[in-house]
Amino acid sequence: MFLPVTIAGIGSYLPSRTVTNAELETRLSLPAGWIGRRTGVLERRVAEHETTVSMAVSAARVALQRANLEPSDLDAIIVASSAPQQAIPCTAALVQLALGAPDGMSACWDLNATCLSFLFALHSAAQSIALGQYERVLICSSEIPSGSVDPSEPSTATLFGDASAAIVLTRSNSGAGLHSARFQTFSSAAHLTEFKGAGTLHRPQHTQDQPDLNYFSMDGPGIFRHALTHMKPFMDAFLSSLEWTPADVDAFVPHQASRHGIEAVSTRLGFTAQQVVTNIALRGNCVAASIPLALCEALEAGQIKRGQRVVLAGTAAGLTIGAVALTI
Amino acid sequence: MFLPVTIAGIGSYLPSRTVTNAELETRLSLPAGWIGRRTGVLERRVAEHETTVSMAVSAARVALQRANLEPSDLDAIIVASSAPQQAIPCTAALVQLALGAPDGMSACWDLNATCLSFLFALHSAAQSIALGQYERVLICSSEIPSGSVDPSEPSTATLFGDASAAIVLTRSNSGAGLHSARFQTFSSAAHLTEFKGAGTLHRPQHTQDQPDLNYFSMDGPGIFRHALTHMKPFMDAFLSSLEWTPADVDAFVPHQASRHGIEAVSTRLGFTAQQVVTNIALRGNCVAASIPLALCEALEAGQIKRGQRVVLAGTAAGLTIGAVALTI
Numbered sequence: 119m120f121l122p123v124t125i126a127g128i129g130s131y132l133p134s135r136t137v138t139n140a141e142l143e144t145r146l147s148l149p150a151g152w153i154g155r156r157t158g159v160l161e162r163r164v165a166e167h168e169t170t171v172s173m174a175v176s177a178a179r180v181a182l183q184r185a186n187l188e189p190s191d192l193d194a195i196i197v198a199s200s201a202p203q204q205a206i207p208c209t210a211a212l213v214q215l216a217l218g219a220p221d222g223m224s225a226c227w228d229l230n231a232t233c234l235s236f237l238f239a240l241h242s243a244a245q246s247i248a249l250g251q252y253e254r255v256l257i258c259s260s261e262i263p264s265g266s267v268d269p270s271e272p273s274t275a276t277l278f279g280d281a282s283a284a285i286v287l288t289r290s291n292s293g294a295g296l297h298s299a300r301f302q303t304f305s306s307a308a309h310l311t312e313f314k315g316a317g318t319l320h321r322p323q324h325t326q327d328q329p330d331l332n333y334f335s336m337d338g339p340g341i342f343r344h345a346l347t348h349m350k351p352f353m354d355a356f357l358s359s360l361e362w363t364p365a366d367v368d369a370f371v372p373h374q375a376s377r378h379g380i381e382a383v384s385t386r387l388g389f390t391a392q393q394v395v396t397n398i399a400l401r402g403n404c405v406a407a408s409i410p411l412a413l414c415e416a417l418e419a420g421q422i423k424r425g426q427r428v429v430l431a432g433t434a435a436g437l438t439i440g441a442v443a444l445t446i
Numbered sequence: 447m448f449l450p451v452t453i454a455g456i457g458s459y460l461p462s463r464t465v466t467n468a469e470l471e472t473r474l475s476l477p478a479g480w481i482g483r484r485t486g487v488l489e490r491r492v493a494e495h496e497t498t499v500s501m502a503v504s505a506a507r508v509a510l511q512r513a514n515l516e517p518s519d520l521d522a523i524i525v526a527s528s529a530p531q532q533a534i535p536c537t538a539a540l541v542q543l544a545l546g547a548p549d550g551m552s553a554c555w556d557l558n559a560t561c562l563s564f565l566f567a568l569h570s571a572a573q574s575i576a577l578g579q580y581e582r583v584l585i586c587s588s589e590i591p592s593g594s595v596d597p598s599e600p601s602t603a604t605l606f607g608d609a610s611a612a613i614v615l616t617r618s619n620s621g622a623g624l625h626s627a628r629f630q631t632f633s634s635a636a637h638l639t640e641f642k643g644a645g646t647l648h649r650p651q652h653t654q655d656q657p658d659l660n661y662f663s664m665d666g667p668g669i670f671r672h673a674l675t676h677m678k679p680f681m682d683a684f685l686s687s688l689e690w691t692p693a694d695v696d697a698f699v700p701h702q703a704s705r706h707g708i709e710a711v712s713t714r715l716g717f718t719a720q721q722v723v724t725n726i727a728l729r730g731n732c733v734a735a736s737i738p739l740a741l742c743e744a745l746e747a748g749q750i751k752r753g754q755r756v757v758l759a760g761t762a763a764g765l766t767i768g769a770v771a772l773t774i
Contacts, residue, residue, distance in 0.1 A: 119577050170646045195631075204648065205529060205594070205641035206662065207763035208558050215633035222676070225629035226764055227566045230536050231555035238555045245573045249447050251627070262646045266533070299579070301553035303523075305543035313533035315650050318498045318590045320532065322643050322650035322660040332650040334534065348550070435535035436554055 120297055121244040124290035125446065126187065126254070129180025130283040130414045131173045132401075133163040139276070146272050153276040158377020162279030162402035164264045170203040173282035174260035175216045185286040187254060189219035192286070194246065194255040198239035200232045200405045200435075201266070201316075213258055225252075232311070233373050233434035234301070235259060235406035236283075237442050240430075241299040243287045258284040261405040266313060268333040277376065279402025283410035293425070294445050300356045301440040307344050310337045311435035336435075342379055345433045349383050353431065356441050362427070364388035367443075369422045373432025374398040374408040395421060408432075422446060448625055449572040452618035453774065454515065454582070457508025458611040458742045459501045460729075461491040467604070474600050481604040486705020490607030490730035492592045498531040499540045501610035502588035506545055513614040515582060517547035520614070522574065522583040526567035528560045528733045528763075529594065529644075541586055553580075560639070561701050561762035562629070563587060563734035564611075565770050568758075569627040571615045586612040589733040594641060596661040605704065607730025611738035621753070622773050628684045629768040635672050638665045639763035664763075670707055673761045677711050681759065684769050690755070692716035695771075697750045701760025702726040702736040723749060736760075750774060 138161045139153040154160055165173065174197060182189065195217075197209040204212075210226035213219075229239045236259045243255040260282035267274040314320055315331035325331045357363060364370075370389045372380050377398055384394045395416045397408075404411055409430050416422040424446055431441035466489045467481040482488055493501065502525060510517065523545075525537040532540075538554035541547075559566045564587045571583040588610035595602040642648055643659035653659045685691060692698075698717045700708050705726055712722045723744045725736075732739055737758050744750040752774055759769035 119579070121577075201533060202558070202645040205644040206560055206639060207636050207765075208560060209645075210559075211631050211633045211636045211764035211766065214631055215636050219633075221632040221634050222630045224631060225566075225768075226631035226633070226766060227557060227559035227563075227629075229555060229557055230530070231538075232534055232536060235555075238553075241579075242570050242573075245570075245577055245579070248577065249449075249573055251447075251569075251573070265646055265649050301555075302550045303539050303542055303552060303554035304549040305539045305547075305554070306549050308535050308539045308543050311534060316533040316644045317530040317537075318593055321593050322653055323657055325650055326654050329651055436539035437535075438539065438554060440553075 120295050121248040122290045122295045123244045123247050123287050124292065124294035125285045126288040127181040127185025127286045128414045128417060129177045129184060130281065130411050131176035133165040133168050133280050135164050135166050136161050137164050142276050146275065148272060157277050158398050159277060159402045160399045163281060165262045165280040170209060170260045170262055171212045171216050174213050174258035174284065177282040177284035178217055178256055178258055181284040181286050187286060189217045190223055191254050192219050192224045192256050194252040195219065195224050195226045196239045196243060196255065196257045197228045198235035198257055198259050198406055199261055200230060200235060202228060231434055231438060232436065233405050233432060234438055234440045236410050237430055237440045240442055244296040247287060247289050253288060255287045256284060257287060258282065259406040259410050261407045263405050266334045273338060274334055274336065277403050279404050281401060281404040281407045281411050283407050283414050285410060297443040298356065298360055299442045301438060302352060303436045303438040304344065304348060305436060307437035310340045310437060344437055345379060345383055346386065348439050350386050352439050353387050353441060360443055366427060367393060367429050368426035369393060369395055369416060369428045371395040371409055371412050371428060371430045374401065374403050374412060375433060448623050449576040450618045450623045451572045451575050451615050452620065452622035453613045454616040455509040455513025455614045456742045456745060457505045457512060458609065458739050459504035461493040461496050461608050463492050463494050464489050465492050470604055474603065476600060485605050486726050487605060487730045488727045491609060493590045493608040498537060498588045498590055499544050502541050502586035502612060503544045505610040505612035506584055506586055509612040509614050515614060517545045518551055519582050520547050520552045520584050522580040523547065523552050523554045524567045524571060524583065524585045525556045526563035526585055526587050526734055527589055528558060528563060530556060559762055559766055560764065561733050561760060562766055562768045564738050565758055565768045568770055572624040575615060575617050581616060583615045584612060585615065586610065587734040587738050589735045591733050594662045601666060602662055602664065605731050607732050609729060609732040609735045609739050611735050611742050613738060625771040626688055627770045629766060630680060631764045631766040632672065632676060633764065635765035638668045638765060672765055673707060673711055674714065676767050678714050680767050681715050681769060688771055694755060695721060695757050696754035697721055697723055697744060697756045699723040699737055699740050699756060699758045702729065702731050702740060703761060
């Protein structure tokens, strides 16, 4: 069902510190050029003084300014990220506080579907706006994967980047909207991407002798195989339900999982290089922030224009595949 | 807007181990009767071999059986709890796997608004069903607070209990439905209820010298004051929007924060003791599982009957106040 919503404003924040491949290759004793060939990442940002909340708020301020709205105009705040700032309260409440959004004027909650958190939140907020529950919803995806990767493990320590992005979603009366959203979880692959600690199974206070539990781990080739297997039938069904072909899509914004993954999946789906938005070379894989950050940067650069048809899609730990089709 | 949904099945799971006040009063060197007078809790269940996922699945199996549905009938699984089983992937994907819900047949994500997670998820799922996105949504709230309280701190070590509850939500054509949902976050009180660790700010591997960061802490009297201040105008506005008075509500199911909190708030809102559903004496405060567990037990006991008007409401860390009105 078409949901008449528009991204009234979108913003992002990047930590000031840039970590180059040369720096990482020296630190990890890797051959020069290894990281770029393997991941497609040339440099990435790393949070130093920034926090999940401070980065979310920085992106939110830009999004609000571009929407010509104030924090007091928001009636809902969703933080859609793979990790909270702290276990309790939800990060969205801390964003309300740090943003200066007034007490009692907005409802705050967190949504987590790892790398697809933003798409689930976008869909949920669009449904709420369509039904008249909320009018102006802030969605923030803010990620600091640099703190959750084993700094001595090359395949993950080189892939990720820290960043945030935020949107303000409002009702549209201009033709913009969310045409369709589709998500499928294939949990036979749940253990291909894990961070076993920081929950109820391996409490922080009980993991002092098992540091591996507090690092992210993934079977990159396994995920790649699943993505290649499932993405094509998934996206064919998704586009068919819209009566769209790949040629009808002005821009395809994939999760920035890896350069090889983006290229292989985009080609198999039938998108041309001109249709595909990528920022992994300079940003790395920014977990849930990747898709909204890539969308933000593509809008800023004019690669995506208002009124165009945009498909946001990707894979997440779960393993979950998801897609959202918008007229932006 | 009225959302035509029904709880097709509801179930719960309680760990087999019961911890009595006598046992805790001995362990904590408290006077006999101290815990009961202070919290209203007489005993609580504590998970030993159970996990967040195993408890969610046990409750889900009961809910599915009562709904006369199979795991393969589900098209969405939401875990609505204050803590994940592990940081990645989302707990809902692990529930899909452990429940034997087939690969690719359901979308899985987590929603966290601490003690009000279930109400936010119920509302979100109801919106999705009303719009035709999903037909049969499993919502699980599964909590093990026994592992996150400081075992030497009497006010929290005695208050909480472990439990899970689950519902299967489907479309209704019988008059059952969700009449209204309302949530407000007052983040000036965000720091009254905290668990500072297990997130990006205080990573598990960096908290070995600061065990306090990995325990739950709360300012009980402060929360009580906020709840008393905000609940009355909040609920008056909520019921007014429905053109209901407290007398029109067949059952009021509050979050089981504490006996004093339940009694003071319920009285101030104008509900009689007969209208108010409580299970805190035997269950403790079960965080996000409290409301659906109390609802489940009241339906099983005949205290709530199908066709009745039920208001689910409470406060959560954030500080968030929320309410959902159903014809059950």
